[in-house]
Amino acid sequence: MxxxxxxxxxxxxxxxxxxxxxxxxxxxxxxxxxxxxxxxxxxxxxxxxxxxxxxxxxxxxxxxxxxxxxxxxxxxxxxxxxxxxxxxxxxxxxxxxxxxxxxxxxxxxxxxxxxxxxxxxxxxxxxxxxxxxxxxxxxxxxxxxxxxxxxxxxxxxxxxxxxxxxxxxxxxxxxxxxxxxxxxxxxxxxxxxxxxxxxxxxxxxxxxxxxxxxxxxxxxxxxxxxxxxxxxxxxxxxxxAQRPDWRRYGGAALPDDWTAYARATTTTLGYDDVVGGPFDPVGFVLGLCVPDCLARPVLHGIFGATLWLYGADTGRGHSIAAADFGADAPTIRQSGPRRLWHEVEASWHWWNARGRPTIHDFGLTVTVTGDGVVDQQPWYGATTFPLVPPAHDWPARGRG
Ligand SMILES: C[S@@+](CC[C@H](N)C(=O)[O-])C[C@H]1O[C@@H](n2cnc3c(N)ncnc32)[C@H](O)[C@@H]1O
The missing domain is CATH 3.40.50.150 (Vaccinia Virus protein VP39)
Known part of the structure; x- marks a missing residue:
């Protein structure tokens, strides 16, 4: 036929x-x-x-x-x-x-x-x-x-x-x-x-x-x-003109003192929780909740994976975080003025506590605020984002 x-x-x-x-x-x-x-x-x-x-x-x-x-x-x-x-x-x-x-x-x-x-x-x-x-x-x-x-x-x-x-x-x-x-x-x-x-x-x-x-x-x-x-x-x-611009995220370069400075913590979340598969709502929802952040998951064979988070410089410098998942407890390292992993983790718990709403429960309001300038405000019912204001109270360099 x-x-x-x-x-x-x-x-x-x-x-x-x-x-x-x-x-x-x-x-x-x-x-x-x-x-x-x-x-x-x-x-x-x-x-x-x-x-x-x-x-x-x-x-x-x-x-x-x-x-x-x-x-x-x-x-x-x-x-x-x-x-x-x-x-x-x-x-x-x-x-x-x-x-x-x-x-x-x-x-x-x-x-x-x-x-x-x-x-x-x-x-x-x-x-x-x-x-x-x-x-x-x-x-x-x-x-x-x-x-x-x-x-x-x-x-x-x-x-x-x-x-x-x-x-x-x-x-x-x-x-x-x-x-x-x-x-x-x-x-x-x-x-x-x-x-x-x-x-x-x-x-x-x-x-x-x-x-x-x-x-x-x-x-x-x-x-x-x-x-x-x-x-x-x-x-x-x-x-x-709207493809991801790595320059905005510091060219994905690690700070010179990354290993010495980045503070190591852990998490109860797993890699699949925060990355999800294609068309899973979780990545999209986390993106609504954590602004000016680029996430890059990297698999290391079958043994582990790292979720890299890059924060744009919105006036206080770049931030970076790496969440390593493997056989042992996850290791989280964060550096820069924002605690990107903590923003992601808090957003995930917010989403989970609401029964993991799908993308259909979210929307966007766009307002023209000036000549060619728009404000984009994501929402979930009456809730607007970001949920967790980008934190700038991370201890000063060298401490903590
Ligand atoms: C997925 S394709 C569109 C396919 C189309 N709907 C079809 O079925 O043939 C996206 C197109 O958008 C074009 N594009 C990208 N940026 C653009 C822009 N700023 N203005 C106009 N077109 C653009 C690309 O060159 C590409 O041809």
Missing amino acids: TVGPDTLAALLKRKDVLPAGWESVFGMVAREDFVPARIWPDDTEALLDRDRDPEAWRRAVYSDRALVTQWDDGRHSGTEAGRLATSSASTPSTLAEMLYDLDAAPGMRVLEVGTGTGYSAGLLAARGCRVTSIEVDPHLARRARENLAAAGFGDLVEVITGDGTLGHRAGGPYDRIQVTAGVRRVPAAWIEQAAPGAVIVLPWGTDYGSGDCALRLVVGADRRGASGPFTLATAFMKLR
Whole structure:
């Protein structure tokens, strides 16, 4: 049997992720019209080349998988996977679930950030929306424009080459904004260019981990803020300018006097408690609770693991902590003005004492506070974060 758009629509229907009115849309837009000849399905990272194996390529195109189409911002060539995946055709079921949240109806003006192949812009156009889609990479933007024109959506989608964090004022005000790249700071432009009551759906996360959660924001009447819950655990390639910036975290360098100074303590928590698996809520929740912190878990074979925590310099210098887990009792070492491990541990106990709420119980309020500046306030019901104010009362260097 030949697989095609109907196969994908039926698959998504079986997974129960298709919003009402979208089955025909997924059946109408052929993903093969957008996906290039060379792809790396993200669960294998092995090249599939349409010219060498058209059947396998087609099966991958109509599967529910993200298909990497670019590595290292286009600097990588060859058949091997590159260092960092920088563009893809997004996972269809993730797109379907985000479209459910977006609730875009025919006739609406939609801004999309992160055009990629143009497939998700094509879905919105097939739904009857008027779409402005922004792609930062000129080569990808040109290809997406060609793909959309060849698929018959050229008149319905305007592809802009540029930085999507600036939005595109001329196409607004937008009824809906869909973002298909991971966000760490919501740009003020999206709120300012949205219509009052507009819905913005974006993958959002913290520097703590590489995962994201889809966030459904509703824009306020004055267009100075937006708020809403997290709806779906996922992971997206990040906006180019919002990838983790190691310089902000001291370049992950250890202080010269790390071994002499870092105070050793222990903990009752285990590695799995605070790291969790992919899409586990714990890493995401800890990231909400412990701001300006980058966590890096490192496995040492089967015998142990270290969770490194790097604190950004927010005016008092960098902080660093290492939690070593192995056969013996864990060892915690901390240095710098913040006790990062204690912040993580206290946050974990807070989360555990509440019955380990999932990401759906959390949300974010974004307020435009100045020219292009936003404040991001995570919340859990009436509780706002950080729970434990970053502690700066650690004994002075050399003591304790
Ligand atoms: C996961 S892909 C989008 C996939 C698309 N939804 C599809 O199904 O084909 C993310 C895209 O965002 C683009 N991107 C990254 N930073 C951007 C920015 N600041 N403005 C616009 N696009 C950006 C990347 O170049 C990449 O093509």
